[in-house]
Amino acid sequence: QKEVEQNSGPLSVPEGAIASLNCTYSDRGSQSFFWYRQYSGKSPELIMFIYSNGDKEDGRFTAQLNKASQYVSLLIRDSQPSDSATYLCAVRLYNFNKFYFGSGTKLNVKP
Amino acid sequence: EPEVTQTPSHQVTQMGQEVILRCVPISNHLYFYWYRQILGQKVEFLVSFYNNEISEKSEIFDDQFSVERPDGSNFTLKIRSTKLEDSAMYFCASREPSQYSPLHFGNGTRLTVT
Numbered sequence: 001q002k003e004v005e006q007n008s009g010p011l012s013v014p015e016g017a018i019a020s021l022n023c024t025y026s027d028r029g030s031q032s033f034f035w036y037r038q039y040s041g042k043s044p045e046l047i048m049f050i051y052s053n054g055d056k057e058d059g060r061f062t063a064q065l066n067k068a069s070q071y072v073s074l075l076i077r078d079s080q081p082s083d084s085a086t087y088l089c090a091v092r093l094y095n096f097n098k099f100y101f102g103s104g105t106k107l108n109v110k111p
Numbered sequence: 112e113p114e115v116t117q118t119p120s121h122q123v124t125q126m127g128q129e130v131i132l133r134c135v136p137i138s139n140h141l142y143f144y145w146y147r148q149i150l151g152q153k154v155e156f157l158v159s160f161y162n163n164e165i166s167e168k169s170e171i172f173d174d175q176f177s178v179e180r181p182d183g184s185n186f187t188l189k190i191r192s193t194k195l196e197d198s199a200m201y202f203c204a205s206r207e208p209s210q211y212s213p214l215h216f217g218n219g220t221r222l223t224v225t
Contacts, residue, residue: 032211043202043216044154051211088154090214097142097159098167099214104153
């Protein structure tokens, strides 16, 4: 069974700190990895995606992928209260169209 | 920036009635999806659509569900005989044909079945 696992949280960090969000996946055929942010009652909003091992940076966000450990993470530097949301990890397998979503990690950034 | 648009934003219907949820994907996207999210739960895959046919569907997507691309812009999800447990947020998404392209979601339709 193809699964994407995330700690549900909540993860609480003070404003200005680094928030670290983690995701593991079960299928080694996973090809591309995505982080979405979802505010309550809203749709998922793409933050960034990664498909090669290593780090990928975009502004305050860094995605890290380790395919050997089947692990993908998202770091948020200089966390702001506006970053408070649920962060969804999604995975797409090679040769499939479907994206599998984790249950999300709720992040609280305290002023 | 181009976006996926969904209508209506909220639909209330009685159990047993048919509903049609509508979506206009981003114009140069070729892959289309429906996902749903029951309140407090994860985003669940329903169906993907490419080249005018279903490419994958989940076990949730049974005979009461159907999808259609009636013209060059709209993509619809029909639920034939709604049940109470169909109450959820339904998201349409689309993506470019490239290998690593992400999903872009619409704002969703909140379906309430009474």
